[in-house]
Each structure stands twice: as structure tokens, then as C-alpha cells.
Amino acid sequence: xxxxxxxxxxxxxxxxxxxxxxxxxxxxxxxxxxxxxxxxxxxxxxxxxxxxxxxxxxxxxxxxxxxxxxxxxxxxxxxxxxxxxxxxxxxxxxxxxxxxx
Numbered sequence: 013x014x015x016x017x018x019x020x021x022x023x024x025x026x027x028x029x030x031x032x033x034x035x036x037x038x039x040x041x042x043x044x045x046x047x048x049x050x051x052x053x054x055x056x057x058x059x060x061x062x063x064x065x066x067x068x069x070x071x072x073x074x075x076x077x078x079x080x081x082x083x084x085x086x087x088x089x090x091x092x093x094x095x096x097x098x099x100x101x102x103x104x105x106x107x108x109x110x111x112x113x
Contacts, residue, residue: 031100039053044079045080055095
């Protein structure tokens with residue numbers, strides 16, 4: 013195997029590992045219900061926190077609260093995926109590498 017190619021592959025692997033660590037530390041958030049539900053997620057799509065305003069906690073309308081949580085989680089995941097893709101795009105040169113966003 014070409015030593016130059018092997019060295020480049022090792023450098024890319026190190027850069028990707030560093031980028032993955034950076035993504036684990038980066039967060040984004042999404043809200044729904046006018047800010048009544050807030051979800052914070054990291055760049056590896058792990059939900060860090062869910063905050064629910066006491067004003068929307070009602071035993072009469074659990075379905076509305078469930079919908080707001082679902083909406084906020086899905087939006088947070090979308091934002092996190094965009095953040096990760098943007099962060100990694102410089103390293104991968106636009107290549108779609110399996111296992112990376």
C-alpha cells in the first residue's frame with residue numbers, strides 16, 4: 013500500500029475522531045408551543061435535556077403536551093444533523109462516508 017495514501021488515511025481518521033468529539037460537546041436547541049417545550053441535543057443526536065413550562069402541564073390535555081415534546085425533539089434532531097453535516101463537511105470534502113452524518 014502506498015505510504016502516502018496510508019498517512020493521509022490516518023490523518024483523516026484522526027481529524028474525524030477529533031470532529032466527533034467536538035460534535036459531542038456542541039449543542040443546539042429547538043422549541044415548540046411558543047417556547048413551552050425546549051429540547052437541547054448534541055451533535056451526536058443525544059438529547060441532553062427536555063424542559064417543559066409548568067403552564068402547559070395539564071391532565072386534561074396530555075395529547076397536546078405529547079405533540080409539543082415530539083415536535084421539539086424532531087426539530088432538535090434535524091438541527092443537530094445539519095450542525096453535524098456542516099461541521100464534518102470540511103473534513104470529508106462532501107463525500108458521504110457511511111456512519112457519518
